[in-house]
Amino acid sequence: MFILVNLKAYPCDPIAVAKAAKEVADESGVRIAVSPQASQISAVADTGVETWAQHVSPNQYGSFTGSTLAEAAADAGAVGTLINHSENRRKLADIDASVRAAERADLETCVCANNPRQTAAAAALGPDSVAVEPPELIGGDVSVASGDPDIVTDAVAAAQEVDESVDVYCGAGVSTGEDVTAAQELGAEGILLASGVAKADDPKEALEDLVSDL
Amino acid sequence: MFILVNLKAYPCDPIAVAKAAKEVADESGVRIAVSPQASQISAVADTGVETWAQHVSPNQYGSFTGSTLAEAAADAGAVGTLINHSENRRKLADIDASVRAAERADLETCVCANNPRQTAAAAALGPDSVAVEPPELIGGDVSVASGDPDIVTDAVAAAQEVDESVDVYCGAGVSTGEDVTAAQELGAEGILLASGVAKADDPKEALEDLVSDL
Amino acid sequence: MFILVNLKAYPCDPIAVAKAAKEVADESGVRIAVSPQASQISAVADTGVETWAQHVSPNQYGSFTGSTLAEAAADAGAVGTLINHSENRRKLADIDASVRAAERADLETCVCANNPRQTAAAAALGPDSVAVEPPELIGGDVSVASGDPDIVTDAVAAAQEVDESVDVYCGAGVSTGEDVTAAQELGAEGILLASGVAKADDPKEALEDLVSDL
Amino acid sequence: MFILVNLKAYPCDPIAVAKAAKEVADESGVRIAVSPQASQISAVADTGVETWAQHVSPNQYGSFTGSTLAEAAADAGAVGTLINHSENRRKLADIDASVRAAERADLETCVCANNPRQTAAAAALGPDSVAVEPPELIGGDVSVASGDPDIVTDAVAAAQEVDESVDVYCGAGVSTGEDVTAAQELGAEGILLASGVAKADDPKEALEDLVSDL
Numbered sequence: 001m002f003i004l005v006n007l008k009a010y011p012c013d014p015i016a017v018a019k020a021a022k023e024v025a026d027e028s029g030v031r032i033a034v035s036p037q038a039s040q041i042s043a044v045a046d047t048g049v050e051t052w053a054q055h056v057s058p059n060q061y062g063s064f065t066g067s068t069l070a071e072a073a074a075d076a077g078a079v080g081t082l083i084n085h086s087e088n089r090r091k092l093a094d095i096d097a098s099v100r101a102a103e104r105a106d107l108e109t110c111v112c113a114n115n116p117r118q119t120a121a122a123a124a125l126g127p128d129s130v131a132v133e134p135p136e137l138i139g140g141d142v143s144v145a146s147g148d149p150d151i152v153t154d155a156v157a158a159a160q161e162v163d164e165s166v167d168v169y170c171g172a173g174v175s176t177g178e179d180v181t182a183a184q185e186l187g188a189e190g191i192l193l194a195s196g197v198a199k200a201d202d203p204k205e206a207l208e209d210l211v212s213d214l
Numbered sequence: 215m216f217i218l219v220n221l222k223a224y225p226c227d228p229i230a231v232a233k234a235a236k237e238v239a240d241e242s243g244v245r246i247a248v249s250p251q252a253s254q255i256s257a258v259a260d261t262g263v264e265t266w267a268q269h270v271s272p273n274q275y276g277s278f279t280g281s282t283l284a285e286a287a288a289d290a291g292a293v294g295t296l297i298n299h300s301e302n303r304r305k306l307a308d309i310d311a312s313v314r315a316a317e318r319a320d321l322e323t324c325v326c327a328n329n330p331r332q333t334a335a336a337a338a339l340g341p342d343s344v345a346v347e348p349p350e351l352i353g354g355d356v357s358v359a360s361g362d363p364d365i366v367t368d369a370v371a372a373a374q375e376v377d378e379s380v381d382v383y384c385g386a387g388v389s390t391g392e393d394v395t396a397a398q399e400l401g402a403e404g405i406l407l408a409s410g411v412a413k414a415d416d417p418k419e420a421l422e423d424l425v426s427d428l
Numbered sequence: 429m430f431i432l433v434n435l436k437a438y439p440c441d442p443i444a445v446a447k448a449a450k451e452v453a454d455e456s457g458v459r460i461a462v463s464p465q466a467s468q469i470s471a472v473a474d475t476g477v478e479t480w481a482q483h484v485s486p487n488q489y490g491s492f493t494g495s496t497l498a499e500a501a502a503d504a505g506a507v508g509t510l511i512n513h514s515e516n517r518r519k520l521a522d523i524d525a526s527v528r529a530a531e532r533a534d535l536e537t538c539v540c541a542n543n544p545r546q547t548a549a550a551a552a553l554g555p556d557s558v559a560v561e562p563p564e565l566i567g568g569d570v571s572v573a574s575g576d577p578d579i580v581t582d583a584v585a586a587a588q589e590v591d592e593s594v595d596v597y598c599g600a601g602v603s604t605g606e607d608v609t610a611a612q613e614l615g616a617e618g619i620l621l622a623s624g625v626a627k628a629d630d631p632k633e634a635l636e637d638l639v640s641d642l
Numbered sequence: 643m644f645i646l647v648n649l650k651a652y653p654c655d656p657i658a659v660a661k662a663a664k665e666v667a668d669e670s671g672v673r674i675a676v677s678p679q680a681s682q683i684s685a686v687a688d689t690g691v692e693t694w695a696q697h698v699s700p701n702q703y704g705s706f707t708g709s710t711l712a713e714a715a716a717d718a719g720a721v722g723t724l725i726n727h728s729e730n731r732r733k734l735a736d737i738d739a740s741v742r743a744a745e746r747a748d749l750e751t752c753v754c755a756n757n758p759r760q761t762a763a764a765a766a767l768g769p770d771s772v773a774v775e776p777p778e779l780i781g782g783d784v785s786v787a788s789g790d791p792d793i794v795t796d797a798v799a800a801a802q803e804v805d806e807s808v809d810v811y812c813g814a815g816v817s818t819g820e821d822v823t824a825a826q827e828l829g830a831e832g833i834l835l836a837s838g839v840a841k842a843d844d845p846k847e848a849l850e851d852l853v854s855d856l
Contacts, residue, residue: 006707008704008705008706008707008709009699009701009702009703009704009705009706009707009709009711009714010703010704010705011703011713037680037709037710037711037714038679038680038681038710039680039681039683039684039695039710039711039714039715039717039718039720040714040717040718041681042681042684042685043684043718053681054707054708054709055707055708057651059651060651061651061652061653062650062651062652063650063651063652063729063836063837064650064651064729064730065648065650065651065696065697065724065727065728065729065730066696066697066710066724066727066729066730067650067651067679067696067729067730068679068680068681068708069651069679069681071653072651072679072681072682073681075681075682076681076682076685078681082707082708084306085707085708086707087705087706087707087708087709088706088707088708088709089305089306089307089308090305090306091303091304091305091306092298092303092304092305092306092309092327092332092335092336093303093328093332094303095306096328096329096331096332096335113306114307114310115310117310117338117339117340118306118307118310118338118339120335120338120376121306121310121335121336121338121339122306122335123338124331124332124334124335124337124338124372124376125331125332125335126331158338161376162334162338162375162376194705195705220493222490222491222492222493222495223485223487223488223489223490223491223492223493223495223497223500224489224490224491225489225499251466251495251496251497251500252465252466252467252496253466253467253469253470253481253496253497253500253501253503253504253506254500254503254504255467256467256470256471257470257504267467268493268494268495269493269494271437273437274437275437275438275439276436276437276438277436277437277438277515277622277623278436278437278515278516279434279436279437279482279483279510279513279514279515279516280482280483280496280510280513280515280516281436281437281465281482281515281516282465282466282467282494283437283465283467285439286437286465286467286468287467289467289468290467290468290471292467296493296494299493299494300493301491301492301493301494301495302492302493302494302495408491409491512734517733517734517735517736518733518734519731519732519733519734520726520731520732520733520734520737520755520760520763520764521728521731521756521760522731523734524756524757524759524760524763541734542735542738543738545738545766545767545768546734546735546738546766546767548766548804549734549738549763549764549766549767550734550763551766552759552760552762552763552765552766552800552804553759553760553763554759586766589804590762590766590803590804
């Protein structure tokens with residue numbers, strides 16, 4: 001399982017979370033990455049933790065003021081990127097171009113999607129993975145296993161039918177070690193988390209709980 | 215073959231084009247539709263020609279000022295709609311929701327896409343058809359057959375692999391009867407046209423040429 | 429006072445509301461307009477009521493699929509248009525271009541704004557009027573006079589300072605005849621209404637109440 | 643005069659340009675800042691040069707994946723930010739909110755605008771400065787003085803009329819020391835530059851030429 005901690009625009013200490021993630025990854029052997037604001041990528045990457053961008057723009061080098069150039073994110077230390085997160089929905093053509101931009105910069109790609117149909121659409125664009133984020137689970141206290149397990153199994157099936165090489169991550173409804181195991185049993189190869197770790201009093205403890213059953 | 219004449223925001227007489235399309239459709243037996251500005255749907259539909267919207271919004275009934283409600287387009291006389299035209303690119307989640315909105319209003323749906331990859335993604339959203347519009351052919355004088363025939367055959371194959379029930383239309387590079395036949399031979403079930411008919415001195419003559427080899 | 433009834437994407441009968449508005453305008457001498465979906469402009473204008481578009485695009489004639497061409501809205505019978513409604517926020521440069529597009533098509537223009545600062549900014553773009561829509565009043569039951577009267581007087585002052593010829597309308601918090609009078613006393617030259625009329629069991633009665641104190 | 647070098651998404655070495663800018667600023671006493679990609683802010687700020695973000699999002703702390711949080715840009719070392727650059731046009735309400743977000747993070751603000759009318763609108767939102775970028779001058783070889791000097795003087799007048807405390811910068815058409823002096827004589831308090839410095843073989847030499855007449 002892959003655990004990706006999305007720091008969003010939270011008022012957390014990104015370095016503290018990064019260090020905790022690095023320690024738990026080293027101790028448990030579980031792959032854990034942290035995704036900070038673009039301006040914090042280099043500081044987070046300096047901790048040694050696997051670092052992801054929260055978004056990259058579809059453009060290449062050129063006159064694109066205010067864009068998030070994939071190559072610049074990679075130069076700062078990112079090795080992967082989210083694309084089309086539910087808080088950052090993008091045009092179909094731009095998702096396609098952002099996946100290509102990330103590939104050029106050697107960034108691993110995870111495209112987010114709302115439901116099994118959009119998961120299949122995202123998979124058709126050839127990213128490394130798709131994260132399915134059921135709107136009813138985002139930011140809530142309902143876990144994916146108890147809330148709507150079918151959406152994960154359906155998303156896995158939908159992605160597989162389009163492209164077997166695309167992994168499916170569970171993008172919402174995971175906050176405990178049990179949820180991680182439940183997502184894994186539903187066919188997810190990874191999970192996206194945010195406040196459960198980023199806003200935890202003790203991020204390291206939160207991460208240790210998450211990997212405890214793996 | 216299905217011929218869809220997109221009037222865009224051209225300074226043409228939509229009624230004159232609609233009447234010409236209606237006549238050629240009746241005389242040739244070829245299915246021809248006209249897609250005018252939203253405010254012209256009812257006048258165009260009154261001619262008896264098959265009428266399509268150029269876009270419908272993802273929303274349902276409600277507080278959505280300035281939206282293009284699918285039900286309102288249908289009430290005015292539209293029976294189908296383009297979605298995500300290259301001049302009106304939309305977010306992945308909104309394309310999905312617009313296809314659903316059109317279905318609720320009994321509108322046939324054609325989602326536009328740039329390349330075979332996006333064609334597969336669009337097909338995964340379950341529209342009736344996908345129109346592939348290679349950027350290099352849009353608005354130009356290069357015909358699809360001479361310019362880049364592979365993009366059409368690849369788009370047809372990509373859509374078929376995702377969903378066999380989704381037709382593929384050729385969304386650019388068609389301006390003569392020969393181009394229509396060429397697109398048909400490449401596997402396209404329809405074509406999108408715009409200025410070739412809408413800006414023609416004699417739209418009826420232009421349409422007669424287009425259907426001459428069918 | 430000018431009363432503009434915005435039908436949004438409501439499941440109402442636009443013709444019934446239009447007829448009611450026409451009758452009350454004729455009987456009371458108060459200027460009343462109705463703003464329907466683009467596809468309903470011609471049917472609404474056919475009732476003889478003053479008809480407004482809910483939005484016009486910044487573009488002129490050309491290759492703009494899915495746009496709302498100002499000239500096409502005018503041809504269908506619109507004589508005015510909202511721009512940048514809170515449900516349809518637009519880029520600064522596009523608001524500027526939409527005001528110019530509307531002017532070319534002889535459409536009266538009302539640009540919506542959230543607060544006095546944005547009201548001044550909108551006024552600087554030279555529309556005929558600006559409607560201030562305090563977010564806290566939109567869609568609620570709080571009236572502008574009781575809720576936050578300062579925002580209207582401040583908006584009027586802000587617009588006047590930039591351009592004395594720009595009228596200020598009250599874009600939320602008005603549902604009774606008393607509210608209309610209160611808005612007028614605060615300096616508003618018009619009001620925007622939506623559900624209070626569009627969703628009323630008897631739209632004519634609702635409008636008669638609104639103009640009763642004028 | 644204030645000289646702001648916008649590195650856009652150019653394939654330049656941001657550190658080399660930053661060091662050159664720092665040296666020329668120190669030697670000449672002219673205020674010079676560099677605006678890199680968000681992911682490069684901390685590295686650029688570490689050179690000691692005044693560092694600006696290319697954009698900040700309208701949001702505050704919270705669930706805003708892929709945003710450019712003003713506070714995070716400031717923490718990384720930025721002291722100012724562009725907003726609404728012509729390559730990154732924003733909604734009126736979002737420009738307003740981005741100026742507020744930047745203020746909360748103690749970032750100086752420069753809102754970009756296309757013409758005198760939009761300059762006045764931008765000034766009404768209360769930024770520290772507005773940069774007028776005439777579309778016909780962007781990326782071209784025409785200098786502002788020879789091309790269309792009126793647009794700068796008109797923009798200065800328009801901004802002054804709305805708010806005397808808002809400076810106007812010249813956002814295009816400046817590539818030589820003569821252009822800088824010309825812009826200054828037209829009333830501009832600063833200039834925005836991009837490729838002329840960022841893509842120069844010798845950025846320091848380019849900057850030395852720009853400040854030579856000040």
